[in-house]
Amino acid sequence: MKVFEQHFTLTKNAIVNDIKSSRFSIINLLDEEHEQKEIVKKILNQSDLFDLTKGHVVNCHILPKNDLILFSIHHACFDGTSTSIFIRDLSFAYQSDDSLPIDDNSLQYIDYSIHENIIDMILSQGFWQLKLKGYNVIHQLSLPIDRQRSLTDQQRSGLTSSAQFTFSDDICSSFLNYASSHHFTLFQLELSRFYVFLFKLTHGESDLCISSINANRYRSELANMIGMFVSTLPYRVQLDSR
Template sequence: MDMTLSQEFWLLELKGYNLTHQLSLPVDRQRSSTDQQRSGLASTAQITFRDEICASFLHYASSHHLTLFQLGLSIFYVFLFKLTHGQTDLCISSINANRHQSELVNMIGMFVSTLPYRAELDPHWSLDEVVKHVREKCLSILEHSHYPLQHILSDLHLTQSNVSFLETMFDFITISKNVSGLSLNGVKLQEVSLNQSYGMAKFDFSLNFIYNPSLDDNHLSCSFVCSCDLFDETTLTMIGRRFQYVLEQLFSLKSSIFISKVDLILPEEVEEREAVMFHRLENIINEGMFSF
């Protein structure tokens, strides 16, 4: 297979991006070096969305001709833009089925590959404009997804040990309705809860959406699974709450606002700050260098 076009695509796709630059995430601890030994232990935060949010998510994806993966990825980009204090050039990783040939579609086996997903956002975009950009990006990546990650890095004279996008992962998992009825050679396969795999952290910062249409309610949930070498549980819990609030804003009546106007500060934090400020103002008497 001639991979010249795919090689050129990936070189152009990552042109100008500093692949060794780390995202400015609110970590509790920094690593001293990229080759520092990692514990592999995970800090996790799980979010289950209300039925109305799930309905809004599914309706938006359907009405804008998006896959659930594309919409989830778009929201993650908006959240990273806010979480990194306005970083607009974002590159993360995600996995691809890598079954580009028809004979691979129904073949049993693991063909998935990890690929970089870069988005260059405009702070004055609305969610509609973000998803349009991300959808086009995903479709172009799909066309060249057979090009191995090792070749992408080799073409850029890099190795996996010093590439930052491999430390931030996004995935969207849709659970099949009939998964409990699967069998192989007469042996019934038992479903294993995805929560059991969250004890270890393969990445510094990862977000996994899970959509389970077979549940009576709460079809949509997500989990942040991050390295406890960098994040405390309390920090990740707060990150999860902020992500939920961002998603609620994007699907509210204000969904057409610029992404720069999306608020990361929780409503109760605003109330607490205002209460402290007003209480202090009421008690300030003749403060300063001079009193009259």
């Protein structure tokens, strides 16, 4: 309980310090492994697993016979970076005899939320309008396809897939050394490589814009805070094909 209390919860469409928004239950399972998997699947597929109108954004199910704890947390208040923070605080709570220190005056997610809602976005809007000026946002890149699509079948399915490949240690070291010697990050290096890949794949498309998520923890106070900070940013490059 203290782990959640240290950060935040949601209720009535607002972020408050009210632990009642968490729901806890104890489930006694049979010993069979398939029973465990079915119960977990059933829990995660519940239509009322979350209810933002009532502030139900965190669920904890304890499976005592299997020594398992299942947490389900709504993405509205939990991003990828929050996972390691939550696991760290949970481990500390189990390993320490003392309660987690709670500073009522420390910055919490509710403070960030209030700030985000009242911040003046005029400068930001002007910045992005300038960066995307002249870009055709409805233009689709001409990419190779695995099958011919009819002119009337232009509706996107929304489905995605992923591919994974592994580089050797020598190649990984060369990536790190190159990025370090030129004073930029691995993300910047791989983004540049992706632009080159798209340029070749589209046979010379010189104005490219892709989107990617950003951690958006731009202040040191946000580094150890559980919450949803992730934003999606456009990355545009205009290449000289000569």
